Amino acid sequence: MRLAADAPTPDWDSFEFAFECADLEVRSYYDTVTGEVCVTGPFEDDPGERERIDADPGRYLEIDRLPLREQFQWMERFALEEVGDGRLRERLLRALGGRGSFRRFKDALLADPQERERWFVYHASALRQAIEQWFAERDLAVGAAPPWTRVAD
Known part of the structure; x- marks a missing residue:
């Protein structure tokens, strides 16, 4: 820019x-x-x-x-590269399968407010880069x- x-x-x-x-x-x-x-x-x-x-x-x-595909990739990268808790990572990755994945991903984060907040920061950063x-x-x-x-x- x-x-x-x-x-x-x-x-x-x-x-x-x-x-x-x-x-x-x-x-x-x-x-x-x-x-x-x-x-x-x-x-x-x-x-x-x-x-x-x-x-x-x-x-x-x-x-x-x-593009939804790009947003989906952000969620996938976040789960794979940023989430340290293996159980939460697996829940997030499972949530990304099939229809309704965006909602399931966000729902899976509700159980961990700290990771949920990290997701919002990660998402904002990716959006701003785009x-x-x-x-x-x-x-x-x-x-x-x-x-x-x-x-x-």
């Missing part, structure tokens, strides 16, 4: 939401001029949003949802680094 003083600063929180939005009727777009994330779909805040995007398609880049990669793949400059990359004074 490149930094440039004249580039917009993305709305990082909205970008995270766009990447994870599971509603198939919702589409999210990055406004390359303002850094805003525009959302279209049945529950649009601004009914003119779709028209603005269609009127200037070069300005807006669609933000694809994070967002940074999205910008890098498109060679898009940003006006400010995401808040999660800032170093404390």
Whole structure:
């Protein structure tokens, strides 16, 4: 991800939401001029949003949802590489088999609040890396680094 003083600063929180939005009727777009994330779909805040995007398609880049396969791989890697308790690791890996695996994985973590919290940190880190990669793949400059990359004074 490149930094440039004249580039917009993305709305990082909205970008995270766009990447994870599971509603198939919702589409999210990055406004390359303002850094805003525009959302279209049945529950649009601004009914003119779709028209603005269609009127200037070069300005807006669609933000694809994070593929379920990639999210599944995060869960698998977490279980295999991060979980020290062998019994919990096996429960998590079993949970990943078949339909409903996302729910079963999260349910299996309920028994261990400390590991559950570690999962949320791991997931947030993987999500943020995917967002940074999205910008890098498109060679898009940003006006400010995401808040999660800032170093404390």
